[in-house]
Amino acid sequence: MFRRRGSGRTAVAEVAEPDALVLDGVGRSYRRGTVALEPVDLAVPRGRFLAVMGPSGSGKSTLLQCAAGLDRPTSGSVRIGGVEIAPLSETALTRLRRERVGFVFQAHNLVPSLSVLENVALPLLLGEVPDDGRARDALDSVGLGERGADRPAELSGGQQQRVAIARALVTSPEVVFADEPTGALDPATAQDVLALLRQAVDRDGHTVVMVTHDPAAAAWADEALFLAEGRIAARVEHPDSSHVHAIMRDLGRRAA
Numbered sequence: 594m595f596r597r598r599g600s601g602r603t604a605v606a607e608v609a610e611p612d613a614l615v616l617d618g619v620g621r622s623y624r625r626g627t628v629a630l631e632p633v634d635l636a637v638p639r640g641r642f643l644a645v646m647g648p649s650g651s652g653k654s655t656l657l658q659c660a661a662g663l664d665r666p667t668s669g670s671v672r673i674g675g676v677e678i679a680p681l682s683e684t685a686l687t688r689l690r691r692e693r694v695g696f697v698f699q700a701h702n703l704v705p706s707l708s709v710l711e712n713v714a715l716p717l718l719l720g721e722v723p724d725d726g727r728a729r730d731a732l733d734s735v736g737l738g739e740r741g742a743d744r745p746a747e748l749s750g751g752q753q754q755r756v757a758i759a760r761a762l763v764t765s766p767e768v769v770f771a772d773e774p775t776g777a778l779d780p781a782t783a784q785d786v787l788a789l790l791r792q793a794v795d796r797d798g799h800t801v802v803m804v805t806h807d808p809a810a811a812a813w814a815d816e817a818l819f820l821a822e823g824r825i826a827a828r829v830e831h832p833d834s835s836h837v838h839a840i841m842r843d844l845g846r847r848a849a
């Protein structure tokens with residue numbers, strides 16, 4: 594079933610489906626024959642927290658970039674919230690990323706000259722969506738409601754990453770993509786950040802796809818997906834860190 598979403602400004606063909614993200618045979622090759630990602634099929638239901646793991650060079654970033662509409666796959670198709678992204682123009686794709694996708698990176702990429710609250714509200718501003726208190730609510734939900742007037746530099750690294758999570762959630766996106774969100778944090782601070790992502794899924798029904806090297810981080814997810822040489826090598830429901838560690842060690846040995 595197709596329907597039109599939003600006003601003329603945001604109208605895109607959309608198919609109603611339960612999955613927040615669907616990859617159908619998504620592959621990515623580069624010139625000179627490098628195959629970063631073999632064709633991958635993957636459906637991520639709404640309200641799921643998926644961890645993507647694998648040895649260095651296994652294709653994790655490539656998968657995330659293609660799934661998030663930051664890179665165009667060389668084969669297959671990606672649907673975000675039922676919207677097929679291949680036919681979209683660059684402008685429409687930018688708009689879709691802004692309105693329906695949230696990003697959390699290892700380096701939180703906050704704008705230093707804006708206040709914490711303005712940083713959280715930025716995706717609304719860029720999308721010309723009125724901030725009806727949503728930015729304030731998002732900041733409250735990461736426990737930083739009192740710090741809205743501060744500049745990012747006045748916050749710790751962990752607090753800045755929490756602001757980045759609030760910013761990623763403020764538009765209520767279909768999917769939040771997190772690329773090594775705890776890579777620069779100490780273990781205790783990393784736990785706080787992972788707990789927030791978990792809360793976003795459990796309490797608010799968000800969908801999170803997180804690339805990580807850390808088995809302890811993957812253990813916060815509902816499922817861990819392992820890539821090796823651009824292919825899905827394993828999938829584990831309710832991963833625990835020792836199991837994840839063992840799979841990673843095995844994949845590392847095979848790659849050596």
Ligand SMILES: Nc1ncnc2c1ncn2[C@@H]1O[C@H](COP(=O)(O)OP(=O)(O)OP(=O)(O)O)[C@@H](O)[C@H]1O
Pocket residue numbers: 623627628629630647648649650651652653654655656
């Ligand atoms: N722009 C590019 N041009 C050519 N090859 C590329 C390009 N980007 C990535 N690759 C290759 O694609 C493969 C997968 O890379 P990718 O960055 O997705 O791996 P990864 O699992 O995220 O690695 P890491 O954990 O080290 O970040 C690697 O062999 C890499 O060298």
